[in-house]
Amino acid sequence: MDSYDILLYLAFASITYMTPVLLASLGEIIAERSGVVNIGVEGILLASAFTATLVAIVTGNPLLGFASGALVGLLAGLIHGVLAVYLRADQIIAGLAFNMIAYGLTVMGLVSIWKHHGASPRIGVSLEEIDVAGYHVNPVSLASIALAILAWYTLTKTRVGLALRACGEDPRAAEAMGVDVNRYRVAATSIGGLLAGIGGAFLALEVVGQFTRGISAGRGFIALANVAFSGWNPLLAVPGAYIFGFLEALSVYLQQWALGYEYIARTLPYIGTLLVVTVFAWKAIAPRSLAKPYVKE
């Protein structure tokens, strides 16, 4: 392969690698726009990747794997939403706790079900890829880009989107508009969890091909970085996720060639993300009532 071929290969591989981060970012943008921050996305990726692996291996059907991952994400988002909204939990701390629980549960599951501390067996099934100009692209990757457009449209051009953003900016005004702030926030956080759950399923089924301990490897936090990078705009989350996807594709590629320096190659996505958020810190303004519980008077 000459360098042009390598670049083209990386450019397409990046689309696969970006997908879990994009889905998690879109979910988090929706949740944060309503006023709830969920740093438990890392744990949702883990839990849904685990469930999707288990279901896909047992049923032999990748779609059921995706469905189960989405369901786990939805439930996790719902729990976080209820904790944050009705029980007024500290959202950062609840998210950290959820990440610990998800890590613990998935490793317990690995040992209990497959008697292995590191990884599940190979899943063996995945979705049929689509041919684009001679390169294979995953249908879920394309759908997630379409979803970004849909999320942008819904947030900025529809009444529901306006109401949701009002909950995150000025909940009192939203209430005056006749919006049930708490219900909107729980719904947005649940949808956010659902999308992250699909991302987790994608990670296991389409990227790695099995569940491994700590499979999310910081992608939930990279999604959080991407949310800030995008300025809470779903459309800009696409190039943001693509940058990360490219870094990961490059990292995986370099790991095969830089013998003795594999660990250095592995730092690439994290250093790259750090650089991106540092260089592009354009002081995008977060939703004003982010992470603040709404207390009716």
Place this chain on the structure above:
Amino acid sequence: MRLGSLENLRSQLVEVTLALVVGFVGGALALTAFGYNALENIQVMISYGFRDLGYLLLKSAPIVLTALAFLVPLKAGLFNIGGEGQLYAGAITALFLSKIGFYLAIPAGALAGLLVGVAIGLLRVVRGVNEVVSSIMFNWTLYYLSMFAIQRYLLDPVYTHQSIRVDRVLSLPEVVTIMLLSPLVVYLLLYNTELGYRIRVAGSSSRVARYAGVNLNIVTIQSMAIGGFLAGLGGAIQVYGVTTVVDTTLSSLYGLGFLGIGVALIARGNPLAVIPAAVLVSGLLIGSHWMELRGRVAPELADVVIGVIILALSAPYAYRVLASRMGWGVGGG
């Protein structure tokens, strides 16, 4: 002591006790769900975890330090979840300098942690980068860099699954002294110094801080420097006081930073309460390894139990609602 602080202490004790109960119920549910005998395993975890007092204290020491590393920036309103990476930096730096000498290696480890903390603080102050995100990026970067360093420069020529062994180690009384003194020093720093006052004012609200003439940017960097220093020290202590080597997969370091966060939260942000909280958590950790030997259960059950405890503690409002419904009459807004 301030007026009403005793009442406050009582309600916090009840709160933590309730959270512990919820945590163990959560652990029992997880065990049952995965087909284990819940009672038997939790019994092993608790009864074996707290048997050997010396070992218990030894294991607690690094967690005390990572807990303080989270706690000090928290007082300034910052989430330093980078204790994990700061601890790696401290451990590996101290390991690198083992030939030069023990008295230099441990402070150098603390200094390495400090630098990571300062970097996170600077990124926030200068470029507005959220400290939670940058912390995690540093954690992962340092995780792989540490493995690289061991693999390439510090590998034991005979036992190739681990690093070289450090020559001189800290004795148990030395480790325990550090473990007991650090929270005291942090307590005095927070409540009896000008710097501590400024950290606490910065954490109360940015408006109050501005009225009090506190420069938030400087306090951010100062509190992150202290946090990083403590976690780095924790890493050095882990190497020189507890394990004396680091394995190539970093399993002897992995998780200590995150457990510190749990300990600080269980201690309800009180530096002195970090000591019993750390003993509790490391007891669970030791017990979970016994449980693995006995019942083939993954020791990560400890993460589930600690996670549920923290989750239960994350919503004090829920507890207040419960308390008022049950007519316990414990006060608070």
